[in-house]
Amino acid sequence: MDQTLYFILLLTALCSVSECVQRQYHFINERKNWTEAQRYCRENYTDLATIDNMNDMNKINSAIKLKQSANNDEVWIxxxxxxxxxWQWSSGEPALYLNWATGQPGASGEECAMMRNGQWPDEECSKSLIFICRSSNNTNTGLVFISHTMKWRDAQRYCRQNHIDLVSVRNQNENQQVEKIMNGSHISDVWIGLFKDSWQWSDQSDSSFRFWHTAEPNNAGVSENCTGLRQDYYGEWHDLSCTRTESFVCYEDKLILITVNLTWSEALRYCRQNHVDLVSVHSEEVQHCVMNVVKRASTEAVWLGLHNYCIMNMWLWVSGEMVCYQNWAPRNGTTENCNLEKRKGAVQSGGDQRWISLPETDKLNFICSRN
Structure with a gap:
């Protein structure tokens, strides 16, 4: 077998499916108000806890149960x-594609979205509608039609408990898939996973995951602008006055954005001397974690551990693996002319955050991996 072909086949075998272990959670059994807890987390870890999904919730609940004293009721996040x-998707994805019906979104108080005739009106979340879940089953679309009528939040809870989440409609093709299911079932209105709220994570994360207890947030005590979870309600969230003193959960990020501008080689050296390596993005899950980190960058692109291996005419990660998962912007990621300037891989810090090829002498922010 030709040596070059053999080497390519060997690298292909090294492709891995990576999950982003972006965060480790740390329960701090000390009573502080929300601002003090935020300061403590930023000084000692990364920030107060950001939560992306039910897997994160389960990790936090486990951490609290191991250390929490019986009299600690609320826990800051x-x-x-x-x-x-x-407006954002229940699944945590950014709402980049919006297909509002004419004159929508409309009245205040209508904070959830449904689909009707292929377009989206907004509606009061307390209305009961049929809905569609996104599922991990092996159907062609990965969508499951649920014929029960529920309020939006109950529908969200049902989808999370039995499937993945309420459906996200991220482009015209997905919009047509949902519309086809509706037409086939002779249904005029369904809930989709789009909702509106005014809550933001301390680290400015785009995560739209919410786990509110029934009828929360309700601002019952006035100026309840911070969030605590309660173990006696399975970790469900309540809005609270930020001046209350409670225990809290910090997270430690396994990806760290360095906002110093360095060339690719300088960035690689920095990461290896101070952390572990320039980040390798082996899967969509890791790319999602990169997207959460990179939005705080001060440059239009941010270095990744991606380099063009000219001898083999292919792109590789600094970890030694091939680029199996692909997220290139158009006209990027093709083979490079090694007789010209050497080029490396970066991720856009804005837009849809695709990968681009840049001269290695450009000076950019970069992302290091801590594990």
Whole structure:
């Protein structure tokens, strides 16, 4: 077998499916108000806890149960009310594609979205509708039609408990898939996973995961602008006054954005001397973690551990693995002319955060991996 072909086949075998172990959670059994807890987490870890999904919730609940004293009822997490409304998907994905019906979104108080005739009106979340879940089953679309009518939040809870989440409609093709299911079932209105709220994570994460207890947030005590979870309600969230003193949960990020501008080689050296390595992005899960980190960058692109191996005419990660998962921007990621400037891989800090090829002498922010 030709040596070059053999080497490529060997590298292909080294492709891995990586899960992003972005965060480790640390329960701090000391009573502080929300601002003091935020300061403590930022000084000793990364920030107050950000939560992306039920897997994160289960990790936090386990950490608290191991250390929590019986009299600690509420536990601070990093979610705070801002007063600035934002539409987002229940799954935590950014709402980049929006297909509002004419004149929508409309009245205040209508904070959930449904689909009707292929377009999206907003509606009061307390309305009961049929809904569609995103599932991990092996159907062509990965969508499951649920014929029970529920309020939006009950529908969200049902989808999370029995499937993955309420359906996200991220592009025209997915919109047509949902519309086809509706037409086939002769249904005029269904809930989708789009909702609006005014809550923001302390670290400015785009995560739209919410785990509110029934009828929360309710601002019952006035100025309840911070969030605590309660173990006696399975970790469900309550809005609370930020001046209360409670125990809290910090997280430690396994990816760290370095906002110093360095060339690719300098960035690689920095990461290996101070952390572990420039980040390798082996899967969509790791890319999602990179997207959460990179939005705080001060440059338009951020170095990844991605380099063009000219001898083999292919891209590789500094970890030694091939680029199996692909997230290139158009006209990027093709083979490079090694007689010209050497090029390395970066991720855009804005837009849809795709990978791009840049001269290795460009000076950019970069992401190091801590594990």
């Amino acid at each position: 990093g979610l705070q009310w801002t007063g600035r409304d934002k």
